Amino acid sequence: MANGLQNWVLMVTAQTPTNIAVIKYWGKRDETLILPVNDSISVTLDPEHLCTTTTVAVSPSFENDRMWLNGKEISLSGGRFQNCLREIRCRANSVDDEDKGIHIKKEDWDRLHVHIASYNNFPTAAGLASSAAGFACLVFSLAKLMNLKEDQGALSAIARQGSGSACRSLYGGFVKWVMGNDDNGSDSIAVQLANEAHWDDLVIIIAVVSSQQKETSSTTGMRESVETSALLHHRAQEVVPKRILQMEEAIRTHDFPSFARLTCADSNQFHAVCLDTCPPIFYMNDTSHRIISYVEKWNRSAGTPQVAYTFDAGPNAVLIARNREVASLMLQRLLFYFPPPPATELTSYVLGDKSILKDAGLEMRKDVEALSPPPETKDNIPSQKYAGDVSYFICTRPGRGPVLLADESQALLHPETGLPK
Numbered sequence: 001m002a003n004g005l006q007n008w009v010l011m012v013t014a015q016t017p018t019n020i021a022v023i024k025y026w027g028k029r030d031e032t033l034i035l036p037v038n039d040s041i042s043v044t045l046d047p048e049h050l051c052t053t054t055t056v057a058v059s060p061s062f063e064n065d066r067m068w069l070n071g072k073e074i075s076l077s078g079g080r081f082q083n084c085l086r087e088i089r090c091r092a093n094s095v096d097d098e099d100k101g102i103h104i105k106k107e108d109w110d111r112l113h114v115h116i117a118s119y120n121n122f123p124t125a126a127g128l129a130s131s132a133a134g135f136a137c138l139v140f141s142l143a144k145l146m147n148l149k150e151d152q153g154a155l156s157a158i159a160r161q162g163s164g165s166a167c168r169s170l171y172g173g174f175v176k177w178v179m180g181n182d183d184n185g186s187d188s189i190a191v192q193l194a195n196e197a198h199w200d201d202l203v204i205i206i207a208v209v210s211s212q213q214k215e216t217s218s219t220t221g222m223r224e225s226v227e228t229s230a231l232l233h234h235r236a237q238e239v240v241p242k243r244i245l246q247m248e249e250a251i252r253t254h255d256f257p258s259f260a261r262l263t264c265a266d267s268n269q270f271h272a273v274c275l276d277t278c279p280p281i282f283y284m285n286d287t288s289h290r291i292i293s294y295v296e297k298w299n300r301s302a303g304t305p306q307v308a309y310t311f312d313a314g315p316n317a318v319l320i321a322r323n324r325e326v327a328s329l330m331l332q333r334l335l336f337y338f339p340p341p342p343a344t345e346l347t348s349y350v351l352g353d354k355s356i357l358k359d360a361g362l363e364m365r366k367d368v369e370a371l372s373p374p375p376e377t378k379d380n381i382p383s384q385k386y387a388g389d390v391s392y393f394i395c396t397r398p399g400r401g402p403v404l405l406a407d408e409s410q411a412l413l414h415p416e417t418g419l420p421k
């Protein structure tokens, strides 16, 4: 190992996106291996706006495996972290870095410890799927560090053991998590249906909805649904298999009306399963319900769907517009109903791809104040506004899968000490 020197540090940094399911995963048939009761399909979100960056390092001087998340040390003793680390370590291969004079033999990995530093460029544990981007990035970066020869599908099966939805973040574009049949989970992997360039008209706006409510975690919620909801079993056996085929076809043919109908119906059925759980689980709140009504009304008045909505295990709305023009009309509607609270500038209220604000003719607060009610509500007396019910919006689009960051200046660990910078 490295000519007997003990002070070297070898590092890898990677960046991984988050994803939003349009056909939901809800329910496990195996809790430890994280095997689902149905297939699911997701859209990967552009890492420019929502992503995890993780640096992993190895050095003979490290005494333990350690991890820092958003600058704070966290414990790696949890089963999910341990399962991922074990699965990666047992597939590790020899590494030879001639430039640095580092030579690691396959069997050395059993004794070497790793340091992991990770940073989410969006709020952690706020219903924005940080666990999906986080575990995908952990597995992807460790696989590079330890020179795994496995393909992306096999890596997705490891990320799956950190958090089910993480397996879909190993690819960009449109991704299917195939539930598989094997008891050992080897065929429960993610596959890419189409890359991010395939349907690049789509624009995604996330309404991060303010919520004081204490939420049930996805893990607990789906366990309770599996145990008590008859609808979940009907959904997994009868409904989802047909929807998966229809969704694959809609994506393949860029059929937005079908894509939108399936996405909305599947989100609504997932939340119906939550209500069918004993005791019932409420993830959406009044603001979520209002957003659904506005979109439904608009889609109906347009005669064909303009926007799809979907909600995960929380009140945040993920809205998918058929193109940029529709996205700017959607942003006008959203800001009409949910204007920024007093003293909040528009540029800190609409994050991500701010160019959509410009397209919508909204450059300042006064432009929002001047917005007229959406035409589909004209007959109704007077439209109520809900300033403060949305914390902020994020404008994004379908995006690419994980990448390595070669530039050492982007590493989160110090190249000499292997401690957070």
Ligand SMILES: Nc1ncnc2c1ncn2[C@@H]1O[C@H](COP(=O)(O)OP(=O)(O)OP(=O)(O)O)[C@@H](O)[C@H]1O
Pocket: 052, 069, 118, 119, 120, 123, 124, 125, 126, 127, 128, 129, 130, 131, 132, 133, 134, 135, 138, 217, 218, 312, 313, 314
């Ligand atoms: N960058 C990261 N690297 C590794 N693990 C992470 C990372 N970010 C989050 N996690 C793990 O995911 C957990 C948060 O997951 P949780 O499911 O509570 O929230 P979320 O994924 O942000 O929201 P939701 O699942 O409701 O969309 C953290 O406690 C941590 O264990």
Ligand SMILES: C[C@@](O)(CCOP(=O)(O)OP(=O)(O)O)CC(=O)O
Pocket: 020, 021, 023, 024, 025, 026, 034, 040, 131, 162, 163, 164, 165, 166, 218, 219, 311, 312, 313
């Ligand atoms: C509603 C969902 O977002 C549920 C995601 O659940 P998680 O992947 O967070 O759950 P665990 O596998 O227990 O970690 C739907 C989806 O992403 O498909």
